[in-house]
Amino acid sequence: MNRKTLVLPAVIGLLAPVLAACGAPDGGGKGGDAIVVGTTDQFVATKDAPAPFDPAFAYDAGAWNVLRQTVQMLMHVPRGGGEPVPDAASKCGFTDTQNESFRCTLRSGLKFADGDALTAEDVKFSVERVLKIKNNNGPVALLSNIDTIETNGDHEIVFHLRTPDATFPYKIATPAAAIVDSGTYKADKLRDGFDADGSGPYTLTTETEGDRVVKAVFTKNPQYKGDLELKNDKIELRSFADTESMEKALKDGDISLMTRTLQPEQIKDLSENPAEGIDLIEMPGLEIRYLGFDTEDSTVKSRAVRQALAAVVDRGDLASKVYPATAEPLYSLIPNTITGHRNAFFNKYGEPNRPKAAGILRSAGISTPVKLTLNYTTDHYGPATKKEFEVLQEQLNSTNLFDADIKGTEWSKFRDSQKRGEYAVYGMGWFPDFPDADNYVAPFLDEDNFLNSPYVNSEARNKLIPESRRAADRAAAAGPFERIQEIVANDVPVLPLWQGKQYVAARDDITGVEWAVNSSADLQLWELGRGVA
Incomplete structure (x- = not known):
């Protein structure tokens, strides 16, 4: 079915889901039970950048989009934007009028993907690790206003800030504050390579060619307890060298959705000459x-x-x-x-x-x-x-x-x-x-x-x-x-x-596309499903 460009109107922090699509429930790619997503983001390990997916090092949109699927933060920004809401936490908030003391209570029964218990000490370890490593590539600046961190039992953690900061809830909703396990991450050293694990919605495995990731596979994490509702069991994120090969893979049915980055010529062509069974979706962008x-x-x-x-x-x-x-x-x-x-x-x-x-x-x-x-x-x-x-x-x-x-x-x-x-x-x-x-x-x-x-x-x-x-x-x-x-x-x-602006193109049997990328270009792959939207 030929589709016109679908525009998702928005004000900042609010997306209106107006996407309508049709298609068979078993279509949309040749990736088996996985929904396959294409990207031109490149994930490379080098001497200067040995740990692309370590939260203490990663500070670019592509790497963060891998981490958001795999690690968990105390809070997250909801699907349509707005103020952060609890994820690993059950509640969070400032305890003073000056916005200098921020307290979170963890959900009960939290576990890392390997089954190890997740406690307030793990949160403290993770944040202090970023501050201690202080990698000049990393996101340490987002957390540098933290003065001290205290825990009260297994479920309560308090951040005392050096100066007032009303934006602090947003900062701990980023992968800079990803919760990691001290059993697999060292307190003072980066974790080299492409491994990443935590308590997030998916576990991660990667396929590499030389020093590059060509495929990241996200599999539903049965241990996950949080605010997100997963609409799929598995996602494959494939990295393409160029946009032309990514578009060909979409039209051939090898992938179900392509995102960062579509080129202007592609957007114009897909808009004016819509391909059978493919929707081009315009989304608000803040790039x-x-x-x-x-x-x-x-x-x-x-x-x-x-x-x-x-x-x-x-x-x-x-x-x-x-x-x-x-x-x-x-x-x-x-x-x-x-x-x-x-x-x-x-x-x-x-x-x-x-x-x-x-x-x-x-x-x-x-x-x-x-x-x-x-x-x-x-x-x-x-x-x-x-x-x-x-x-x-x-x-x-x-x-x-x-x-x-x-x-x-x-x-x-x-x-x-x-x-x-x-x-x-x-x-x-x-x-x-x-x-x-x-x-x-x-x-x-x-x-x-x-x-x-x-x-x-x-x-x-x-x-x-x-x-x-x-x-x-x-x-x-x-x-x-x-x-x-x-x-x-x-x-x-x-x-x-x-x-x-932002654009994605997807096969028309993929649901949740309107939520798959937010205005900050964060991938929310848990929103994708198959069927009739």
Whole structure:
């Protein structure tokens, strides 16, 4: 049955399940009893990244999507978004009015997949392990505000925070706070390789070729006790080298659903020329793309160079040429669908303006053209990334103010080089850990930030971010966030480019597709089933 593109309308934190589908109950792939899902995420173990699935190391959307199926957290964000609810816990909440003491009570009878009992001491061990290892690739910054952790018997755990943080429930709902067994995870060392286990909804086995995972198999964990309701017994997540082979596998019936990452051309084709038995589904997305800067590198150390770049980049041209109908210009680190958003870059620089950029450089005594290299990753965000950087290069060089080259590097090498400060200018994307303005600010500006950036603004780091976290009503934090966005637009430690939509394509006998990916790009594979939706 030919299907049109199905759009799932949403406001932030709310998805409306409007998907209608038809199909036979035994169709949708040749994967036996498993529902097979395709992805272009690559899972690679290298010398610099030896432990892709260790919660103390993993901090990218692909690895977290593996962990979310396998490990359990005290809380999780419900299927349609909103505030976190208990999962391994039976109840959680702040015990003080300052949002500095957070208490959770565990469900009774919790066990790891191997049958070992799970207690409050395991939760304490797991969180303290991330803080102790403090891997510079990992998510330690999400937990760094924890001062002490205390347990009371087997079922109660209390987190005492250094400073108030109303977003803390979101942070412990991420794999940064995954509960692991001290019998299989060492307190001070990463667990190398592709093993991952816990008390989550599935157990994990992997198939590898060399240093890469080609298939991750998730099998229903009979020991799981939590808030999630599994609609299937087994899922296979297959990693494809490119989107074309993934699409072919879907049309051939070898997989039932394809997700991260569909390319603009595929989305356009599947929308205008729907394939028999396949639905294209548009979902709300909170992904952003940006240019990052090593502000200590001589090329871009002068703020004037970064401001001039901000004054000439044409976001509308970039989105329309590379990501038609799938992206829109972004003028802030905070997406326009998140409370606290302000078009700070547009307010400061307006439309692309060569004379303004030339004046900025001239006033700072910067000789032109400014030579620089735009670095991008070839295999993490999809093949359209190369075209994106070709368009950026053309925009910059056409002004005669810049002499820009571009250079692509595979992700397994790119990320480590970026963290080591080997790139003056680099392009990256951000998929939020949780849908709050804090998670578009702190990972870039706070101590132990995701980029390992040398840029420091004391007002943002020491005053505004802490102030924003005191507000239990997140709308009340808009003032600090607006000021932070003004600082970023003025100093340009990062340059936001665009905000994207999400798409998945699925065979029409697969149910639950509307819940399979949330707005933060988290895979919720337990929602998938077979039959008539």
